[in-house]
């Protein structure tokens with residue numbers, strides 16, 4: 002296979018690069034070893050930063066967030082819930098920081114309006130009675146799944162190609178240049194070769210490893226962050242702690258839930274990133290200072306991701322565009338056709354893509370300018386089911402008698418699953434995981450206890466599953482759900498998994514199959 | 522208001538364990554009050570497990586459940602089965618199965634070996650007692666006879682095609698069809714309970730057989746999801762097999778299942794027949810030991826109501842689902858009396874990283890420890906109270922879901938506790 006540009010990594014950055022290139026008429030292939038947003042882009046807080054969080058420490062990153070946040074609100078409104086955000090200080094928080102906050106925001110161009118505490122508590126009744134100061138900022142909530150799925154869909158419409166479950170295993174060089182990228186289909190094990198003119202490494206935290214395949218260096222630090230999802234939505238707005246950035250500062254609203262976090266722990270190993278009970282406890286206890294209801298709230302799940310951070314000092318080495326993200330032109334490492342884009346934020350992924358595509362275009366001698374600053378991101382059918390509440394609304398509106406619900410917690414119906422499966426071309430592999438990424442299947446309180454059984458039954462009836470695949474799918478799906486359940490197992494959620502275990506092990510004996518199917 | 526008459530025994534909880542204890546006690550002439558609702562009983566799917574898998578980490582499946590129980594008793598100190606012998610296990614099952622049979626839920630004769638049956642997931646479950654309505658499926662599977670599986674359009678948790686696919690290699694003679702059969706219910710979801718009620722009517726059964734008959738071909742048995750009537754499922758299965766000319770059997774499905782409703786119903790009749798007084802839909806809020814009795818304070822009791830009083834108490838409150846055990850972020854507690862609970866030192870050790878870890882999870886083996894007579898003990902092994910007993914899944918040192926011993930531990934511990942209480946109270950004199 003030949004292409005102009007090979008993009009490695011299907012997160013917010015890689016898909017945004019694909020879209021930007023496709024809009025410039027540059028042919029590209031994006032390879033992703035798992036599925037879209039399998040990395041940090043699917044394991045973050047979903048905060049479209051106003052920049053206020055960085056106002057004190059990193060004014061440049063703050064301004065970048067402010068500009069990009071405003072741009073995305075205009076160009077991709079369907080991915081965003083413009084909730085607004087509060088910065089909240091409670092008794093005991095640093096008075097100097099509180100006093101300096103509005104001025105710091107002003108310097109970064111961020112609107113921060115002081116809100117009388119009584120008014121704030123009226124608007125957000127869950128706020129602590131120990132609240133002493135509140136500022137309102139233009140924070141918002143963004144659906145990263147919809148963002149990436151839509152970006153990729155538009156890129157594909159313009160001729161880009163997506164290879165999911167395909168891993169780059171080697172970059173073969175000839176006179177310095179990457180001539181062949183060797184790929185492996187992670188399901189079938191089959192090998193593929195691509196001969197690209199240019200390679201864009203957008204592998205997030207894995208960018209160091211990918212660059213190393215071509216003998217290039219990207220100095221990085223990996224920072225693990227954990228988040229906790231509550232069953233109920235605790236506040237309407239984003240609630241940030243008004244203090245120098247620390248652990249468990251943010252509680253995000255997301256549809257019917259809230260997401261509290263995060264922690265920060267430097268890690269070396271990128272492959273065993275699991276949220277732990279200790280991290281969850283820390284988040285619940287700390288964030289409860291702002292929203293005391295959190296302490297008794299039912300937590301339905303936790304998850305963890307790794308922030309790709311470029312080491313301090315490295316910026317001068319690469320072609321730093323800002324302190325927030327880093328664009329490396331590896332011509333300096335004698336790999337003339339390799340570019341790495343990493344670091345940054347979800348909020349700035351469009352800008353990161355723009356800078357990357359500018360460099361790509363320059364290398365390829367393409368004149369076409371960036372269009373993502375003006376052109377709205379089209380909403381596509383395939384991405385819309387990730388939105389909480391859409392599946393239920395559609396189900397109610399279009400409710401055909403035969404269209405029964407598969408997932409009762411999130412009201413995902415058979416027709417929704419069929420629609421997504423059709424978009425995916427019915428490819429019969431990791432079906433439940435693929436469907437869950439593109440809908441809210443299994444994301445409610447029961448975390449897949451019942452809906453896996455129903456979804457598997459439905460997929461067998463549709464002929465999508467064959468042989469023992471249904472049992473394997475059920476095992477793998479619940480195994481994945483478990484990673485996020487394990488640290489939140491107390492109270493009601495512990496009773497919930499007891500029921501899951503009674504059904505999946507007590508009745509169905511799936512653990513005996515899991516053993517036969519081999520370890521993970 | 523004046524106080525109630527003092528009962529001999531109060532049973533708290535109405536799952537498998539509580540219902541069994543009430544039946545054992547009533548049959549022995551103890552005046553018995555039972556408080557609590559059906560709980561996990563409603564969630565169970567019909568089969569009664571005794572012991573199927575041991576050691577869990579090896580996933581070894583046993584044909585002889587009594588040998589398996591003996592092995593468990595030997596290998597796992599404190600396991601509920603280490604407190605009883607094979608004769609006691611058999612006697613407990615015999616009495617409960619007979620009581621359920623009299624109440625209209627027939628489990629057939631007690632055997633010596635485990636049985637295998639197909640589940641709605643297309644897996645094979647090893648269990649001990651199987652409702653008569655499922656028995657023909659055990660035989661059909663054993664002989665791998667050509668068999669037709671029938672599913673219902675709209676019954677979301679069940680796919681006949683899925684079961685046939687999953688078992689394709691092991692049981693090649695399986696075929697599947699799906700029928701559009703709602704028996705008067707509008708299109709859309711078909712609930713198991715609706716279908717079950719519909720199939721209690723002869724005309725609906727005839728109509729169903731009409732759909733199935735043309736598809737029979739070489740089938741020597743017909744399997745349906747467990748929807749053959751809310752009651753008298755064996756008679757309904759019998760009628761269908763008469764009409765179709767081949768044995769008909771039920772396949773267990775996920776909760777809330779019809780067999781769970783049947784079990785609840787049969788247990789309640791059996792308890793009523795033995796003079797058990799039942800207070801349903803109310804929870805016990807507190808149990809206070811007094812000089813010669815226990816006072817049980819109930820939820821929603823009007824002010825001034827005297828508590829229930831009983832000379833002995835059996836706690837059969839289940840685990841986290843039943844709320845016999847409750848957990849916060851730090852520890853697991855027994856909910857009613859704060860009885861000592863054996864448990865791992867911290868939450869990070871409650872569960873393994875992989876849900877399907879072959880060893881199972883430590884939290885599932887947490888619970889109340891008891892002595893040989895099913896009296897709860899403290900850390901030093903001392904009885905908490907001479908007339909207090911604990912039974913069922915609340916007990917520590919067993920993992921019923923993985924070892925397949927749920928109903929067995931409940932029934933067997935119930936009998937042992939009731940016999941001990943009887944002895945303590947002086948032979949059942951009222």
Ligand SMILES: Cc1cc2nc3c(=O)[nH]c(=O)nc-3n(C[C@H](O)[C@H](O)[C@H](O)COP(=O)(O)OP(=O)(O)OC[C@H]3O[C@@H](n4cnc5c(N)ncnc54)[C@H](O)[C@@H]3O)c2cc1C
Nearest residue numbers: 010012013014034040041042045046048169205226347348
């Ligand atoms: C806990 C946490 C909270 C965060 N919260 C926010 C927030 O609220 N707001 C915000 O703006 N930002 C937030 N971020 C940052 C943001 O999520 C990331 O900066 C962003 O998602 C990075 O996107 P990416 O596409 O560069 O990397 P990723 O999303 O990690 O994508 C890299 C992809 O490359 C793939 N890959 C790796 N190796 C290979 C290979 N050899 N072959 C093929 N594919 C490969 C991976 O599977 C992965 O999908 C947060 C991050 C974390 C960890």
Ligand SMILES: Cc1cc2nc3c(=O)[nH]c(=O)nc-3n(C[C@H](O)[C@H](O)[C@H](O)COP(=O)(O)OP(=O)(O)OC[C@H]3O[C@@H](n4cnc5c(N)ncnc54)[C@H](O)[C@@H]3O)c2cc1C
Nearest residue numbers: 534536537538557560561570805838839843913914927928
């Ligand atoms: C989905 C599922 C499938 C199963 N399948 C099988 C199977 O195939 N075979 C098998 O052998 N077993 C099966 N079981 C297991 C079987 O149901 C249990 O082993 C059985 O329920 C024994 O539990 P128990 O009576 O000790 O507790 P539970 O059934 O949990 O009963 C506890 C009861 O105590 C009540 N209670 C708790 N606290 C109070 C209070 N303070 N006041 C009053 N009442 C209170 C609860 O409401 C509940 O009714 C299954 C269970 C489930 C959930």
